[in-house]
Amino acid sequence: xxxxxxxxxxxxPARGPDSPAASGGAAPAAVLAPARGGGTAAxxxxxxxxxxxxxxxxxxxxxxxxASIGLALLSGVSVGNAxxxxxxxxxxxxxxxxxxxxxxxxxQLGLVAFGVxxxxxxxxxxxxxxxxxxxxxxxxLYLAKAGVCAAVTLPLxxxxxxxxxxxxxxxxxxxxxxxxxxxxxxGMLLGAVYLTLIALLAFGMATAVRSTAxxxxxxxxxxxxxxxxxxxxxxxxxxxxxxxDKAGIQALKVGADAxxxxxxxxxxxxxxxxxxxxxxxxxxxxxxxxV
Amino acid sequence: MCAGRARGHARYVIEVQHLTKSYGPAxxxxxxxxxxxxxxxxxxxxxxxAGKSTTLRLLLGLGEPDAxxxxxxxxxxxxxxxxxxxxxxxxxxxxxxxxxxxxxxLLWLAHTHRIPRSRVREVLEMVGLSDVARRxxxxxxxxxxxxLGIAAALLGDPDVLLLDEPVNGLDPEGVHWLRNLLxxxxxxxxxxxxxxxxxxxxxxxxDHLVVIGxxxxxxxxxxxxxxAEHCRSVVRVRGHEPExxxxxxxxxxxxxxxxxxxxLRVTGMESREVAKLAxxxxxxxxxxxxxxxxxxxxFLEMTARDTQFTAGSGVGSRGGAGxxxx
Numbered sequence: 001x002x003x004x005x006x007x008x009x010x011x012x013p014a015r016g017p018d019s020p021a022a023s024g025g026a027a028p029a030a031v032l033a034p035a036r037g038g039g040t041a042a043x044x045x046x047x048x049x050x051x052x053x054x055x056x057x058x059x060x061x062x063x064x065x066x067a068s069i070g071l072a073l074l075s076g077v078s079v080g081n082a083x084x085x086x087x088x089x090x091x092x093x094x095x096x097x098x099x100x101x102x103x104x105x106x107x108q109l110g111l112v113a114f115g116v117x118x119x120x121x122x123x124x125x126x127x128x129x130x131x132x133x134x135x136x137x138x139x140x141l142y143l144a145k146a147g148v149c150a151a152v153t154l155p156l157x158x159x160x161x162x163x164x165x166x167x168x169x170x171x172x173x174x175x176x177x178x179x180x181x182x183x184x185x186x187g188m189l190l191g192a193v194y195l196t197l198i199a200l201l202a203f204g205m206a207t208a209v210r211s212t213a214x215x216x217x218x219x220x221x222x223x224x225x226x227x228x229x230x231x232x233x234x235x236x237x238x239x240x241x242x243x244x245d246k247a248g249i250q251a252l253k254v255g256a257d258a259x260x261x262x263x264x265x266x267x268x269x270x271x272x273x274x275x276x277x278x279x280x281x282x283x284x285x286x287x288x289x290x291v
Numbered sequence: 292m293c294a295g296r297a298r299g300h301a302r303y304v305i306e307v308q309h310l311t312k313s314y315g316p317a318x319x320x321x322x323x324x325x326x327x328x329x330x331x332x333x334x335x336x337x338x339x340x341a342g343k344s345t346t347l348r349l350l351l352g353l354g355e356p357d358a359x360x361x362x363x364x365x366x367x368x369x370x371x372x373x374x375x376x377x378x379x380x381x382x383x384x385x386x387x388x389x390x391x392x393x394x395x396x397l398l399w400l401a402h403t404h405r406i407p408r409s410r411v412r413e414v415l416e417m418v419g420l421s422d423v424a425r426r427x428x429x430x431x432x433x434x435x436x437x438x439l440g441i442a443a444a445l446l447g448d449p450d451v452l453l454l455d456e457p458v459n460g461l462d463p464e465g466v467h468w469l470r471n472l473l474x475x476x477x478x479x480x481x482x483x484x485x486x487x488x489x490x491x492x493x494x495x496x497x498d499h500l501v502v503i504g505x506x507x508x509x510x511x512x513x514x515x516x517x518x519a520e521h522c523r524s525v526v527r528v529r530g531h532e533p534e535x536x537x538x539x540x541x542x543x544x545x546x547x548x549x550x551x552x553x554x555l556r557v558t559g560m561e562s563r564e565v566a567k568l569a570x571x572x573x574x575x576x577x578x579x580x581x582x583x584x585x586x587x588x589x590f591l592e593m594t595a596r597d598t599q600f601t602a603g604s605g606v607g608s609r610g611g612a613g614x615x616x617x
Contacts, residue, residue, distance in 0.1 A: 038374070042402060042405050045402045046399045046402035046403040053399065055390045055391075055427075121388055122388070125389065127388055130443065132351075132352070133351050133375075133382075137369065290353065290354040
């Protein structure tokens with residue numbers, strides 16, 4: 001049945017005569033009735049519906065997948081040919097496993113955009129007001145969005161990482177390796193996790209700044225321009241190891257770029273730390289923001 | 292004013308208590324208090340920038356008041372469980388992502404409250420958007436966007452409707468339809484609060500009026516009381532000695548002023564009494580006509596006076612003594 005209070009008689013709301021008059025925001029959350037219609041599961045389902053019914057988001061995800069696969073094929077074949085010709089255009093410390101995971105750095109471009117658009121599209125259109133009127137508990141809405149971001153990204157990232165690795169190795173031909181090569185299965189796992197963490201990082205940061213353009217600009221600089229720039233500054237080189245992209249490289253690479261001090265698991269932990277920071281920043285901005 | 296405080300229920304469906312909200316130095320809502328009861332259409336009236344939208348946003352929990360409270364069913368909106376089943380809000384037409392279809396917009400909204408798909412089709416039918424339900428909402432006209440917003444507000448079949456300027460952009464047929472819909476819902480015992488800056492629209496839709504200006508309450512009364520209180524009779528006299536007649540009228544307690552074309556405008560006295568007074572003092576006149584100010588005029592006068600007061604330019608001359616409403 002309808003939650004007892006909804007069954008208002010035509011004459012009026014007929015609420016209890018007691019008037020607790022909870023002042024301001026802090027009401028005892030535990031007292032609130034368990035959601036009948038709403039609830040967290042319903043909010044997650046609604047967020048999933050939003051993702052699958054927006055053509056631009058779908059196009060972005062499909063495009064990211066196809067572009068990654070295409071790049072893997074192109075890179076595998078061209079590097080394979082260069083190796084066969086021995087024309088010196090392949091770096092001497094070439095490692096086939098690293099080559100297979102290079103695609104991740106292109107895949108993340110699309111997934112960063114996905115994480116950003118998941119929230120900035122709502123701020124830009126004003127739909128966030130409709131969302132918050134439907135799901136007024138902000139933590140619930142934020143978690144539902146983050147959950148859907150992860151739930152969409154993780155399988156897509158896993159599929160993309162595995163397929164692009166295999167296709168790249170196939171392109172490399174005789175220089176390619178199989179999945180039994182050390183570090184490959186771990187790299188596939190951590191690659192999918194890395195991409196998911198980066199999408200969540202983008203989502204958190206976009207929630208903090210709200211605007212699509214600002215979020216994308218800041219993220220692309222932060223993720224892709226900062227570490228090359230920092231290489232030029234002597235003092236920063238050491239600190240740059242802990243930037244998300246550099247740490248992410250450690251999670252996947254086994255060749256010359258590998259940094260034994262951090263290691264693959266250390267690398268992914270550092271990325272997770274950045275993601276946690278971004279999600280927290282997003283939450284603190286979102287928690288009380290006027291919309 | 293504020294006729295509602297008297298006795299009876301301790302709780303109202305909508306309760307705004309000393310609500311205050313500033314944006315920077317500008318005070319959008321200033322110590323505003325009123326209540327809204329079920330069973331009627333309540334018009335929330337004020338000129339642009341009076342604070343109507345801010346009040347509705349605060350009611351829907353989209354911002355935090357600086358002071359005071361905005362309550363629905365005695366609670367802040369954020370504490371309602373299943374808010375869409377209790378309150379349907381429309382803030383701004385076009386608050387949709389452009390490439391999503393109208394149907395899918397309502398579908399995700401329905402999913403937040405486990406509302407079945409059949410209800411989505413039902414509200415699309417109600418607002419007349421069934422034929423374009425699969426089209427991207429970005430291509431909608433303002434009127435169609437407004438209808439989609441109204442469909443969203445009706446989705447959970449809520450007890451309360453909070454609509455911000457819902458008639459904006461609607462065609463005459465749409466205005467008529469919405470008016471009947473709101474009246475029907477009110478007659479069924481629901482609570483309807485809709486904002487507007489158009490008094491004439493409210494005059495045919497609302498049963499009760501809450502008028503605000505510059506974030507403050509100007510009037511809170513039934514439409515009938517508002518009309519009785521503010522729509523004064525005005526007598527216009529085109530005569531030979533307007534100054535003298537004006538002075539005599541003021542002596543007898545009426546208000547009189549001379550308009551630019553030389554006509555004497557008298558308020559606070561019936562036309563027959565004005566004619567009697569003129570004849571008694573042997574003042575001739577060519578024309579003497581009584582009329583009643585319209586609701587629109589009353590509203591404009593009320594909000595204009597409010598602006599004057601806050602601008603600090605002293606007492607407005609128009610109403611005259613004895614007629615101050617505030």
